[in-house]
Amino acid sequence: MTLELSLNQQPAHLRQGSSIGQPLTRRDGFLKVTGAARYAADNHPPGMLYAVLAVSGIARGRVASLDVEAAKAHGGVVEVMTPQNRPPLATDPDAKNNPFMFRLDLLQNDRIRYPNQTIAVVIAETLEAATEGAALLSPRYEAQPARVGLDGAESFVPGGVGIGSPAVHHKGDVEAGLESAATRIEATYETSAQYHNAMEPHAIVAAWDGDSLSIDTPSQGLAMAQGRIAGLFGIAPQNIHIRSPFLGGGFGSKGMISGPQVLGILAARLVGCPVKLVLRREQMYGPAGHRAPTRQTLRMGMDREGRLTAIDHHAKTASSTFDDFFEPAADASHTLYASPAIATSHEAVRLDTGTPLFMRAPGEATGSIALESAIDEAAGACGMDPLEFRLRNYAEVEPMTGKPFSSKALRECYTLASERFGWQRRPLQPRQMPDKDGFLTGWGMGTATFPAIMFQAEARAVLRADGSGLMETGAQDMGQGAWTAFAQIAADGLGLDIDQVDFRAGSSDLPNAGIAGGSGHTATAGMAIHNAGAAVIARLADLATGHEASPLFGAGNEGVLARGGRLYRRDDENRSESYGEILARAGLAEIDGRGTGTPDPASREAYAMHAHGAVFAEVKVDPDFGQIRVTRLVGAFAAGRVINPRLVRSQYYGGMIWGVSFALHEEAVTDRRSGRIQNANLAEYHVPVNADVPSVEALLVHEDDPYVNALGIKGVGEIGITGTAGAVANAVWHATGVRPRRFPIRIEDLLG
Amino acid sequence: MTKTTIPVHLDVNGHRHTLQLEPRVTLLDALRDRLGLTGTKKGCDHGQCGACTVHVDGERVLACLTLAAQAEGRTVTTIEGLAREGELHPVQAAFLEQDAFQCGYCTPGQIMSAVACIREGHAGSDEEIREYMAGNLCRCGAYPHIVAAVRQAALEVQS
Numbered sequence: 084m085t086l087e088l089s090l091n092q093q094p095a096h097l098r099q100g101s102s103i104g105q106p107l108t109r110r111d112g113f114l115k116v117t118g119a120a121r122y123a124a125d126n127h128p129p130g131m132l133y134a135v136l137a138v139s140g141i142a143r144g145r146v147a148s149l150d151v152e153a154a155k156a157h158g159g160v161v162e163v164m165t166p167q168n169r170p171p172l173a174t175d176p177d178a179k180n181n182p183f184m185f186r187l188d189l190l191q192n193d194r195i196r197y198p199n200q201t202i203a204v205v206i207a208e209t210l211e212a213a214t215e216g217a218a219l220l221s222p223r224y225e226a227q228p229a230r231v232g233l234d235g236a237e238s239f240v241p242g243g244v245g246i247g248s249p250a251v252h253h254k255g256d257v258e259a260g261l262e263s264a265a266t267r268i269e270a271t272y273e274t275s276a277q278y279h280n281a282m283e284p285h286a287i288v289a290a291w292d293g294d295s296l297s298i299d300t301p302s303q304g305l306a307m308a309q310g311r312i313a314g315l316f317g318i319a320p321q322n323i324h325i326r327s328p329f330l331g332g333g334f335g336s337k338g339m340i341s342g343p344q345v346l347g348i349l350a351a352r353l354v355g356c357p358v359k360l361v362l363r364r365e366q367m368y369g370p371a372g373h374r375a376p377t378r379q380t381l382r383m384g385m386d387r388e389g390r391l392t393a394i395d396h397h398a399k400t401a402s403s404t405f406d407d408f409f410e411p412a413a414d415a416s417h418t419l420y421a422s423p424a425i426a427t428s429h430e431a432v433r434l435d436t437g438t439p440l441f442m443r444a445p446g447e448a449t450g451s452i453a454l455e456s457a458i459d460e461a462a463g464a465c466g467m468d469p470l471e472f473r474l475r476n477y478a479e480v481e482p483m484t485g486k487p488f489s490s491k492a493l494r495e496c497y498t499l500a501s502e503r504f505g506w507q508r509r510p511l512q513p514r515q516m517p518d519k520d521g522f523l524t525g526w527g528m529g530t531a532t533f534p535a536i537m538f539q540a541e542a543r544a545v546l547r548a549d550g551s552g553l554m555e556t557g558a559q560d561m562g563q564g565a566w567t568a569f570a571q572i573a574a575d576g577l578g579l580d581i582d583q584v585d586f587r588a589g590s591s592d593l594p595n596a597g598i599a600g601g602s603g604h605t606a607t608a609g610m611a612i613h614n615a616g617a618a619v620i621a622r623l624a625d626l627a628t629g630h631e632a633s634p635l636f637g638a639g640n641e642g643v644l645a646r647g648g649r650l651y652r653r654d655d656e657n658r659s660e661s662y663g664e665i666l667a668r669a670g671l672a673e674i675d676g677r678g679t680g681t682p683d684p685a686s687r688e689a690y691a692m693h694a695h696g697a698v699f700a701e702v703k704v705d706p707d708f709g710q711i712r713v714t715r716l717v718g719a720f721a722a723g724r725v726i727n728p729r730l731v732r733s734q735y736y737g738g739m740i741w742g743v744s745f746a747l748h749e750e751a752v753t754d755r756r757s758g759r760i761q762n763a764n765l766a767e768y769h770v771p772v773n774a775d776v777p778s779v780e781a782l783l784v785h786e787d788d789p790y791v792n793a794l795g796i797k798g799v800g801e802i803g804i805t806g807t808a809g810a811v812a813n814a815v816w817h818a819t820g821v822r823p824r825r826f827p828i829r830i831e832d833l834l835g
Numbered sequence: 836m837t838k839t840t841i842p843v844h845l846d847v848n849g850h851r852h853t854l855q856l857e858p859r860v861t862l863l864d865a866l867r868d869r870l871g872l873t874g875t876k877k878g879c880d881h882g883q884c885g886a887c888t889v890h891v892d893g894e895r896v897l898a899c900l901t902l903a904a905q906a907e908g909r910t911v912t913t914i915e916g917l918a919r920e921g922e923l924h925p926v927q928a929a930f931l932e933q934d935a936f937q938c939g940y941c942t943p944g945q946i947m948s949a950v951a952c953i954r955e956g957h958a959g960s961d962e963e964i965r966e967y968m969a970g971n972l973c974r975c976g977a978y979p980h981i982v983a984a985v986r987q988a989a990l991e992v993q994s
Contacts, residue, residue, distance in 0.1 A: 333938075364879040773978045
């Protein structure tokens, strides 16, 4: 079933010509506020059984024994899947032929390589029986010492970081730049391992029909998921139908198919009926990715005017022992601050953890908090205001490549946000602003940036004789508002009012919409939609301008405009014809057109493309207890064209709150003895709650970008974290005079 | 262990149900798996996230920490029971208008908490709303808009 959304319960549904740019409320909002939006785990096909994972309690070793008999003896348990009876796969789960796939643990042997790795799957008639059955397995292990922490193994230089970025970059002579500097700083910052913790745990409902497979599972990349599953099972991708109309949050963790999702499919194969498998919250801390810890050292040199002479940014990070994802933290220094010499480098260790993965602003977030802290220290070393220092080192071209920016309204962001915040009243020295209650107040800032990435996407557009339209693309909505923003782009592309457009998405039987990730989904699938609209309008124009009976006869393709369900002669708008009239005369019930969204290689070669922003933070710190509260956040962002300001503001808020979380809350704590995560739950792994979040403002700075893509869209999903995390850290320094060097900032660091 | 079941009578959204349940079945799993009321969400199953918030006899409770048998004979309201004859409850309408959600997964719990928060008289200021809505996690970070929605709905409900 694909989803067609009803539009008739829209409190904010303005129409002033173009749909793009309107602050429409979410088209899926009615479903979400009534509980009717169907997430993967809400599905319950007839005859369905429940599967529950049994997971490893050690970090490294092997499973010596499982009490399968005890589990099977529990009432309601149907089967226990172990390496002994797991159905065969067509591909080795450890094989990997592109960076967008995990090496998977699919019960291929008894080896354990990280805590919470699956060691068996219990399938039962009820969730309760499966849960109890998993507990009854009482595993015994042969354990080996766990390799834990950034000093827990020998380090090496990875072959690449992120997705294929070289581990080492440089321009100019950094050592000479440091040597010639009037002032220098050097500082090391540590960031903690973090887990995505989407509110919806990974879930799958899988049903086989012969060699055809029907799946409900949240996915940020439906076509990629379909291809991965097809490869593992040796079946054709088109035999696999994945529905993912709503993701209960993704943040990167649902970008690639994870082991437990495939185990759900295997369990359904084993028992011959539909199976639902939902990860328990603590089971999310292992097989579904995380943000790796980093230790970053920055060295900067400045001349007498406070101009950077050199930036050296080195990052150490960690991956698993068996797979590669290296957090590209140091690359954050490539794009923001002008310097004649820049060097960035990475090293890594391999630890007994699940494989890290993209987590909202991978590399950008970790790198940004270190870079923005170091810039603050550099400004302080030069005796300069942090904003003045940033403006002194403003990059007019991309520092690492020398390319011009396709657009960059960062100056406007600095001005707008600093004025709104009242930054000019900030004293230069720390500990100068005690409030009436005796709390230390501090103000800090950070620069935000995120690349304007595009992937590949396709869309199909249909115009119908009744005057309505349809747009299809397998887009994924994980909360960013794809159901709404894409319908807006579709309406404009089809020259229709948005009420006349059906929009289908969230299903693998639709055209490949690419990845909802890298803040690139709106640009990529949006361009596919735009181009599909243009293609079907071109067909319609051919029908009209080529027919003598049409008032548009002879106008030619270039000479018509599509608007409000009619084609108009560009040179004489008194001559027009409705879509319905054109199709009726041609005897066609409908026509269609296809479009693709793809980055333009020529403009990508010529220009550096990034969104930018400036974030200002106020914190209050208890001088006796060190407790930190963020009391105010103001951000201004320039990210190209805004499709829907209501949704975009929500994305900025979310990102900024993640920035607060990065600076103050999030940390997965690993037990050094066992290698297990000690706080694998939502009470002890801290994420912000409502009472942690202050007044937040996000200001939208207008930016026209003629190069990034025809619609001028950059991306807004991740930029909010960058800048904000550093702004909070710098505000803590300004309040206390203590420079935070590890994140999240601990109370004891301030009391030391 | 052999399965033993007990009869449980639940009044959910104005409908009476008699279920034969094992005593270990939670209210959350009974609603979702037995009654097909999947609007109520499971985020942690440990009472830590608030996604499963429902009303029992008008008070907000965490359905994952409540055994179905504990709700015997009591009145349960879920997100599906909030709108009357297709008319959104003022809190639902305010969430939609203020964009007080993104992914939507925590939203049913947020809305059920918000309805109770207003009814309890804990929506008097933004600060109070933040405190009394702090048991419902939103990983998307919709908190500023949630506060705005609760504030708006509180004014409508009280007037």
